[in-house]
Amino acid sequence: MSDKAKKGIKIIVELAIVAVMLLILYFLFKDSYKDILKQLAQTNMFILAGIVVLGNMYYLIDAILYSYLLRRDGHPMKFRVCVAVAYMCVFFNVTTFGAGIKPAQMIYLHSKGIDSGRSFAITAMPYVFHKTVIVVYALVMLALNNSFVVRNFSETFIYIYLGAGLSIGIIVCMILMCALKGFHNFVLKIIDFIFRSERFEGMKFRLKRWAESLREGTKDIIKSPRAWINFSLMNILKMTCWYVIPMIAIYAAGGNMGGVSFGQALTVTALMQLIMGVIPTSGGVGSLEVVFSLVFAAVFGKVLAGSSMVLYRLSTYYIPFLVSIVIMLIVGRDIKKSREAIKKERLCDDK
Numbered sequence: 001m002s003d004k005a006k007k008g009i010k011i012i013v014e015l016a017i018v019a020v021m022l023l024i025l026y027f028l029f030k031d032s033y034k035d036i037l038k039q040l041a042q043t044n045m046f047i048l049a050g051i052v053v054l055g056n057m058y059y060l061i062d063a064i065l066y067s068y069l070l071r072r073d074g075h076p077m078k079f080r081v082c083v084a085v086a087y088m089c090v091f092f093n094v095t096t097f098g099a100g101i102k103p104a105q106m107i108y109l110h111s112k113g114i115d116s117g118r119s120f121a122i123t124a125m126p127y128v129f130h131k132t133v134i135v136v137y138a139l140v141m142l143a144l145n146n147s148f149v150v151r152n153f154s155e156t157f158i159y160i161y162l163g164a165g166l167s168i169g170i171i172v173c174m175i176l177m178c179a180l181k182g183f184h185n186f187v188l189k190i191i192d193f194i195f196r197s198e199r200f201e202g203m204k205f206r207l208k209r210w211a212e213s214l215r216e217g218t219k220d221i222i223k224s225p226r227a228w229i230n231f232s233l234m235n236i237l238k239m240t241c242w243y244v245i246p247m248i249a250i251y252a253a254g255g256n257m258g259g260v261s262f263g264q265a266l267t268v269t270a271l272m273q274l275i276m277g278v279i280p281t282s283g284g285v286g287s288l289e290v291v292f293s294l295v296f297a298a299v300f301g302k303v304l305a306g307s308s309m310v311l312y313r314l315s316t317y318y319i320p321f322l323v324s325i326v327i328m329l330i331v332g333r334d335i336k337k338s339r340e341a342i343k344k345e346r347l348c349d350d351k
Helices: 003-029 033-041 045-072 079-096 101-111 116-144 146-152 157-179 181-194 198-222 225-243 245-252 262-276 287-300 302-350
Strands: none
Touching (some): 033 302, 101 302, 116 157, 116 225, 116 262, 157 181, 157 198, 225 245, 245 262, 262 287, 287 302
16 A cells, blocks of 8 residues: 555544544533523633633743753754744644644744754653643542542543553653663564564664654653652643633633632543543644533533633634744744755855
């Protein structure tokens, strides 16, 4: 099968998953969408502006992390370059279902003088800390509010713990792979064994390259307690910016917490993000809306869950995407100038 056919099948599967998620949303809200629209019409614009700022703070903190990594790697960059790299996540999440994020970041950093291997390592490294913080954050909130979770998710809490267990297993393997050379080699042997067929040669190459670059980019930081603490705290702050949005969104839409404490509400959002981490969909398109609605409806009811979900998605996804369009136009012009400068240098050298 050709690469073009494989890509076509992948797109069809992804669109089918999105369609299923949208169908679930339809059946979930078909009887309450009018109440949701009525609730959204009452949205406080000042509070909405606040949650939009929080939604974009996530990407700005990511930019700070990229700036730290580039400086540590010996390639300090202007902060606007790091902002562009961070916003590429949302832009290519929307336009390529997430598949184009890393290639775009690598191309942009390469245009700034960083070779492909190092740029791949730099852009892959934050993934480890991001996933680790999501799992640890959820586990801490679960431990602090376990009775609340069991009471509100009595029929599904076993699946929550299974999801947490799977996420922990993935994170532990990733950390061991980055920190221990022996475990890293063991993982490479497993990849060789699973994808030993020639038809999987391309996938095997990409996985091994990802594993090598991930270890190369993280081995020093993972063994540095200070760097580990700094990265973890920044990621906790980053995730908290998003985690508090649903609570603020409920008030923005004219609702109230109904006796649910701040910590309990934070637990609901942390659980949602944890569950999202084990659902195999590209970019979270459709699946996030479904998981958010199901999890929040169990605590706050369908109407508040639906209205807060719309505001959450607006502030963390759609408005940042609009911001990213402007940034990508600037990036495109920047890359074009870099290429023209390189051509001029080559012409001068030829003369």
